[in-house]
Amino acid sequence: MYDVIIGLEVHVQLQTRTKIFCGCSTAFNPDQPNVQTCPVCLGLPGALPVMNGEALRLAIKTALALNCQIAPFTKWDRKQYFYPDLPKGYQISQYDLPFSFDGHVELEMPEAEGGTRRIGIIRAHLEEDAGKNLHDESGRGRDSMVDLNRAGTPLVEIVSQPDLRTAAEARTMLQELHSLLTYLEVSDCNMQEGSLRCDANVNLHVHRDDGTKVATPIVEVKNLNSFRFTEQAIEYEVQRQWQEFLQTGKTIKDAPKATRGFDPDRGVTFPMREKEEAADYRYFPDPDLVPVTISAEQLSAIRAGMCETPAALRERFQSEFELSAYDAAVIVDQGRLVADYFLQTASACGDGKQAANWVTQDVLRELKERRQEIGEFRVQPPLLASLIERVVKKQISLKSAREVFLGLLEDGDEQPLPTIATIDELIAAKGLAMVQDDGAIDAAIVAVLEKNPKAVADFQGGKQAAAGALIGQVMKQIKGADAAVVREKIIARLSR
Ligand SMILES: [Zn+2]
Numbered sequence: 023m024y025d026v027i028i029g030l031e032v033h034v035q036l037q038t039r040t041k042i043f044c045g046c047s048t049a050f051n052p053d054q055p056n057v058q059t060c061p062v063c064l065g066l067p068g069a070l071p072v073m074n075g076e077a078l079r080l081a082i083k084t085a086l087a088l089n090c091q092i093a094p095f096t097k098w099d100r101k102q103y104f105y106p107d108l109p110k111g112y113q114i115s116q117y118d119l120p121f122s123f124d125g126h127v128e129l130e131m132p133e134a135e136g137g138t139r140r141i142g143i144i145r146a147h148l149e150e151d152a153g154k155n156l157h158d159e160s161g162r163g164r165d166s167m168v169d170l171n172r173a174g175t176p177l178v179e180i181v182s183q184p185d186l187r188t189a190a191e192a193r194t195m196l197q198e199l200h201s202l203l204t205y206l207e208v209s210d211c212n213m214q215e216g217s218l219r220c221d222a223n224v225n226l227h228v229h230r231d232d233g234t235k236v237a238t239p240i241v242e243v244k245n246l247n248s249f250r251f252t253e254q255a256i257e258y259e260v261q262r263q264w265q266e267f268l269q270t271g272k273t274i275k276d277a278p279k280a281t282r283g284f285d286p287d288r289g290v291t292f293p294m295r296e297k298e299e300a301a302d303y304r305y306f307p308d309p310d311l312v313p314v315t316i317s318a319e320q321l322s323a324i325r326a327g328m329c330e331t332p333a334a335l336r337e338r339f340q341s342e343f344e345l346s347a348y349d350a351a352v353i354v355d356q357g358r359l360v361a362d363y364f365l366q367t368a369s370a371c372g373d374g375k376q377a378a379n380w381v382t383q384d385v386l387r388e389l390k391e392r393r394q395e396i397g398e399f400r401v402q403p404p405l406l407a408s409l410i411e412r413v414v415k416k417q418i419s420l421k422s423a424r425e426v427f428l429g430l431l432e433d434g435d436e437q438p439l440p441t442i443a444t445i446d447e448l449i450a451a452k453g454l455a456m457v458q459d460d461g462a463i464d465a466a467i468v469a470v471l472e473k474n475p476k477a478v479a480d481f482q483g484g485k486q487a488a489a490g491a492l493i494g495q496v497m498k499q500i501k502g503a504d505a506a507v508v509r510e511k512i513i514a515r516l517s518r
Contacts, residue, residue, distance in 0.1 A: 023229040026260050027237075028192050028222060029184035032199055033177050034209045035151065035217040036080045042150050042176035043071030043114065043311075050215045052154075055169035063174035065110030070310055073098075077148065077176035078314065080208040081121060082324050084178050085146045087202055087331050090125030092321060097313040101303045106168050107153035117305040120147035121316070127202075128333055129194045130351065141195055142183030151175040172216075178208075184223065189256035193249050196220060200249075201332045205358045219247045224259045225274065228267060238263045239277040243284055243291055255284040259291050335361055343374025352382050359396045360386075363403055370407030373414055380406060384427055392431075400439060401430050408442050412449075419504060422454035457503045466499045467511055481516050489513060 041048055044062035051058060061069035085092060099117035125143035153173040157166045180199065186192045200218060203209045211218040225240040241259055246252040259282070266272065282291040330338070332354045339350035353364050360381070368377035385406070389399060401409075406427075413423045429448045430440045449455055457463065470492055471478055480488035489512055496508050 024226040024264065025229075026187055026189075026224070026256075027184045027227055028186035028189075028224050028256060030180075030182045030186065030192060030195060030220050030222055031242075032180040032182075032196065032218070032220040033151075034084065034180065034199070034203055034211070036077050036176040036178060037207065037209050038074055038076045038080065038176055040074060041174035042074050042077045042148070043174055046174065048175050050212075051171050052169065055156075055167070055171060058171040059173070063109075064170060065108075071114065071308075073311060073314065074176065078121070078316075079324060081146070081148050081176075081178045082316065082321070083206055083328060084180070084203065084208050085122035085125065086321075086325060086328065087206055088122075088125040088127060088143050088146060088180065090122040090143060090146055092122050092316055093119060094317075095119065095313060095315050096121040098308040098311040099305045100308050101149075101305055103303060105152065105155075106166070107155045107170070107173065109153075109170065109173065113150060113152065114308055114311070115149035116147035120145045121314070122146045127195065127198055129191060129198055130336070130347070131191060131194060135188070135190065139185075139191065141185045141191075144181045144183055146178055146180045149177050149179060151177050189253045189260070192222060192256055193253040196249055196252055198332070201355065201357075205329060205332055213247050213249075216247060219245055220252060222246060222252060222256055222259075223279075224256055224263070226260065226263050226267065237274040238267050239272060239274050240279045241291070242279060242281050244281060244294065246284060248286075251284055251286050254286070254289055255291055258284075258289060262291065329358065332361075339364075339374070339378075343368050343378065345374060345378050349378045349382055353378065356386070356396075363396050366403035367406045367410070370404055371410040371414070373410060376410045376414065377407070380410060380427075384424065388431060401427060402439070405430065405440060405442065405445065408445055412445075416456055416504060418449060418454050418456050418502070421505075422449070422452075422456075422502065425452060425454060453501045455502050457500050463496070463500060463503055463508060463511065466496050466503075467508070467515065470495045470499070471512075471515065478516060489516075 035048075036042075038048055040046060041058075041063055044060050046058045046060050046063055049058065062071055082092060096116065096119050098114050100112040101115045101117070102112040104111055123143075123145040125146070126140050127143065129139045129141060131137060131139055151172050151174065153168055153170040155166060155168055159165065159167060182195065186195060196218075200211045200213075203218070204211050209217055213219065222243045223240055224243065226238045228236050228238065230236065241263065243255045243259060246255055281294045283294050284291050336347070336350045336354050339345045339353065340347060345353075354361050363385070364377060364381045367381065368374040371377055385396075385399070385401070388394075389396060409423050409427060412418045413420050418426070426445055426448045429452070430444060474492060474495070477488045477491050481492070489509065492512055493505060493509050496512070497503055497505060
């Protein structure tokens with residue numbers, strides 16, 4: 023028996039226009055290496071860094087969303103190591119006084135996997151990214167190159183408590199951060215481009231037969247850049263550590279923390295260089311940068327400019343609009359624009375549940391089919407709300423509303439956008455208006471029953487299904503009749 027202990031260190035690239043200590047662009051530009059550089063990010067002698075205020079603002083926004091404390095006073099430290107992609111010979115980071123600490127995120131896991139889980143955040147600090155080493159691009163087996171376009175890009179490192187217990191939880195944590203940070207517009211979180219990546223610290227607490235517990239050595243799996251790889255790497259590492267423990271009995275006391283990489287092609291982790299201890303980095307305060315103080319006014323201004331978090335939105339969709347937890351999550355997971363679309367539609371038509379049905383089924387399906395973003399979708403919230411309202415007021419049936427909805431999308435994208443008048447035109451042209459005239463419906467029913475003595479006899483003989491054919495015929499005569507009303511009337515008549 024063992025427990026799995028997982029902590030994540032997540033690196034998030036902030037979406038600033040320029041780098042953290044110089045004016046170079048942060049654009050992702052792998053095709054033109056070393057064009058976004060200057061004496062500061064090349065680490066030339068005498069060049070002096072100046073902090074990018076926007077990076078600090080975005081970092082604070084992130085920390086507030088993670089329920090962290092914000093330090094009123096914070097400073098910069100040099101983390102020293104030698105690597106070709108780090109031209110200064112040190113990275114500017116934060117050591118003992120990070121700008122924020124002590125937060126948490128809540129994960130919505132399925133009930134069977136523990137329900138809501140609160141995962142602690144130890145700290146979040148700011149630092150600069152390194153460049154990128156490219157090995158053997160020439161194919162001659164000996165050349166290595168360095169691209170410093172990325173050197174000096176602002177990063178927030180988020181360090182979680184070792185509160186995660188399964189690979190699925192770790193994946194959900196990363197997904198939750200992705201959703202949170204894109205909602206807040208602090209990062210594009212593009213994982214292929216490395217804007218969101220994580221290191222996973224994994225070990226096992228093994229329960230021995232005598233009731234004691236021992237821990238296996240901690241392994242840090244570096245640079246995981248997809249949700250799936252993170253889950254796979256942790257699953258693999260758990261099995262590997264368990265086998266190793268069974269064979270060697272090695273515990274945390276016998277071995278220092280080890281560093282491994284993940285090979286997605288083979289689905290395995292492999293050993294990398296040994297992890298440096300903090301002392302090896304010889305941290306000391308950077309003399310070129312002034313410490314940063316964060317005032318209460320600054321904090322409240324940032325807080326005032328923040329949108330609702332995905333967790334708060336899920337909660338509000340359930341309490342205010344009576345959505346199920348599942349529907350609320352589906353909408354929120356689509357991102358802020360779809361959540362806004364839902365909010366506007368639900369508020370305009372006054373029926374959150376109907377709005378949720380339309381958004382999660384019809385709208386998402388059509389977006390997918392048409393490969394469109396919600397912003398370019400031809401049926402915008404006022405239109406959808408008007409359609410829903412007509413269904414609620416029984417002016418058209420749900421089936422007819424779907425027909426109108428597709429009709430609104432039919433026109434090519436070059437045509438002017440449909441309006442509420444277009445809805446009226448479509449309803450009139452297709453004869454979809456709901457018929458409320460009881461006299462007309464009754465007359466049609468009498469005629470249909472007379473013409474179909476066999477179906478009538480079948481129904482009266484106990485074959486419920488026979489009613490279906492009769493309802494269908496009446497509906498064919500009076501397009502726009504409410505099928506539920508027709509059904510009620512036919513059954514009432516035949517049951518006399
Ligand atoms: Zn620069």
